[in-house]
Amino acid sequence: MSSSGSAEATVSPSHSASKAKATVAPTSAKDAEEFLKKHNITITLPASDSTPVSPIVSFSQLTSLPSELTAAFKTFKEPSPIQACTWPPALAGKDVVGIAETGSGKTLAFGIPALNALINSSTSTSSNITTLVVAPTRELAIQTHDALSGLGKTFGIASVAIFGGVPKDGQIRMLKASLKQGSDGLLTRIVVGTPGRILDLMNDGALNLSGVNYLVLDEADRMLDKGFENDIRRIIEATKPMNERQTMMFSATWPESVRRLAGTFQRNPVRVTVGSDDLTANSRVEQSVEVFDDPRSKDQRLLGHLKRVLPNKKPSKGYEENRVLVFALYKKEASRVEQFLQRNGYAVGALHGDMSQSARMEALDKFKAGATNLLVATDVAARGLDIPNVNAVINYTFPLTIEDYIHRIGRTGRGGKSGKSITFFTGENHERSLAGEYARVLSDSGFDNEPLKKFPMTIKKKEHSVYGAFYRDDIPKKAATKIVF
Structure with missing residues (x-):
């Protein structure tokens, strides 16, 4: 201090x-x-x-x-x-x-x-x-x-x-x-x-x-x-x-x-x-995780959560401050989830890299203005965006890094308000290797990580994009010496 x-x-x-x-x-x-x-x-x-x-x-x-x-x-x-x-x-x-x-x-x-x-x-x-x-x-x-x-x-x-x-x-x-x-x-x-x-x-x-x-x-x-x-x-x-x-x-x-x-x-x-030089989760966001044995059940579980956190499928008077942001990992996945929610009667938009910039801006503007109260996005929406009144974030698919997870859930609980995050976790593909780090984030924030303990709790060594796992960023560096010829 x-x-x-x-x-x-x-x-x-x-x-x-x-x-x-x-x-x-x-x-x-x-x-x-x-x-x-x-x-x-x-x-x-x-x-x-x-x-x-x-x-x-x-x-x-x-x-x-x-x-x-x-x-x-x-x-x-x-x-x-x-x-x-x-x-x-x-x-x-x-x-x-x-x-x-x-x-x-x-x-x-x-x-x-x-x-x-x-x-x-x-x-x-x-x-x-x-x-x-x-x-x-x-x-x-x-x-x-x-x-x-x-x-x-x-x-x-x-x-x-x-x-x-x-x-x-x-x-x-x-x-x-x-x-x-x-x-x-x-x-x-x-x-x-x-x-x-x-x-x-x-x-x-x-x-x-x-x-x-x-x-x-x-x-x-x-x-x-x-x-x-x-x-x-x-x-x-x-x-x-x-x-x-x-x-x-x-x-x-x-x-x-x-x-x-x-x-x-x-x-x-x-x-x-x-706080810390290291990335930490927003303390105002309540975090929960649900582990799936069968990823195909995600869609119905998503509908179940939306019934609770989004009282009205479409924006209506008195519910202007209810917005939910759903994160998917892949562009095609985001598009599929958007269409699934549309078929179920939700006023939903999408934001991902397969969309034109004008379509991305229109979807974001509608969500910010409350014309839609549900947005399905990839990690293009995970950083820095200040969207008012997002009361919940649902991670339909876990991101590729813990940093992206922290930034995703940071879309709620902004401006001193509280928020809620719900994360679907399957342990497939990249997710298994991140289980230990994710469990640590939940534990450090005071939330239950018990569902994750069926996976290996090893924490993956931080790698550099060039030097890989052999990179160390904790070695003191001497000041550069100017050489004059």
Whole structure:
């Protein structure tokens, strides 16, 4: 646990690129210590910075932020732990690493400092793209874009979302239009995108990142796990130099690959860990597991659960807050389950990789709006998506990794609410090898893992995508030595 003293009245930027200043009312040392202890927060300062970080425990402490910006908080009682502890260094212009469970409010954790920096920037009338957010999935990129666009509109700041699955032409036109003020009076300063499409548009000469001085890597562990490290390095190298850029990295875990990237592209970052560096399940989600001897009985068991957790098959007045997300492992499986539920009278949508991007967006929008109250999805929906009022997640098929399981069930129990997860487990194929890890997750969270004990309880050794089972990420590394010829 890391304790800190009172916050300074005014914090000033550590990067020359950021001109933002934010006045933060101080938190008493006692209140700060209690907050850190309550939420199991560790704040790690770089060796070169001894200034303590004091959490912002009340929105009223953000005294200098424009009221239009603080309007984003009106539906929340208090800052989430990751917001409370990353805002002070981020508003001061420092680099930050934020490690927290899914559903913890990370978008506003980096979004508020980003917009504050843009509003107060001496180059606020520039046509350059100065803020870049990189996300692992199309849906998360769109969600982040929508959030930042809504906050920035009042200040004449626009965002462009760029992602695959749709033609590049429209995105190129939007980027070209960003070079001048639009007819709506907005000036594009923010780009939110996925790594592949960002690189495509960079290579086409349609996207110039040389003016980016505020960079965010969201769900960094996921992007690196999927092999995007080289792409991310190329993207970061196209932005302003490290000493002229503020870099924010958010991750659910803190593996060696993320540490290495942070060490290469961040300058003396403040690291905020809410809970553990390792991935842990959302404590507000009740978890249960059902083991099947005959996988063919899954369909009827699914209908039985839906009768209990989804009182009405179709959305109706009084049941607007009842939504259920069903996860399948394969695209064809998701499609089959969707059709099965449709035949049984449910208002159900689907979200998977065999669908066009427009169909994926339409299904997600209907589910968010409550036009459908049941969504069958593959793991494209497991990360980062903020879908309101999902009161239950059903894992029809167990995912390929425990990390994906944690992120799946994190679609419920968001924003301080409680949720429920039900997992079907057969012990076939990949599932048997994950039984030990899954049993540990249930046990650590205080839930029954007895049904799993018929399977081997060995925990599979973590493997690296290149070095396999021989890889170790716990070996201390010496600092690199610069060689001059």
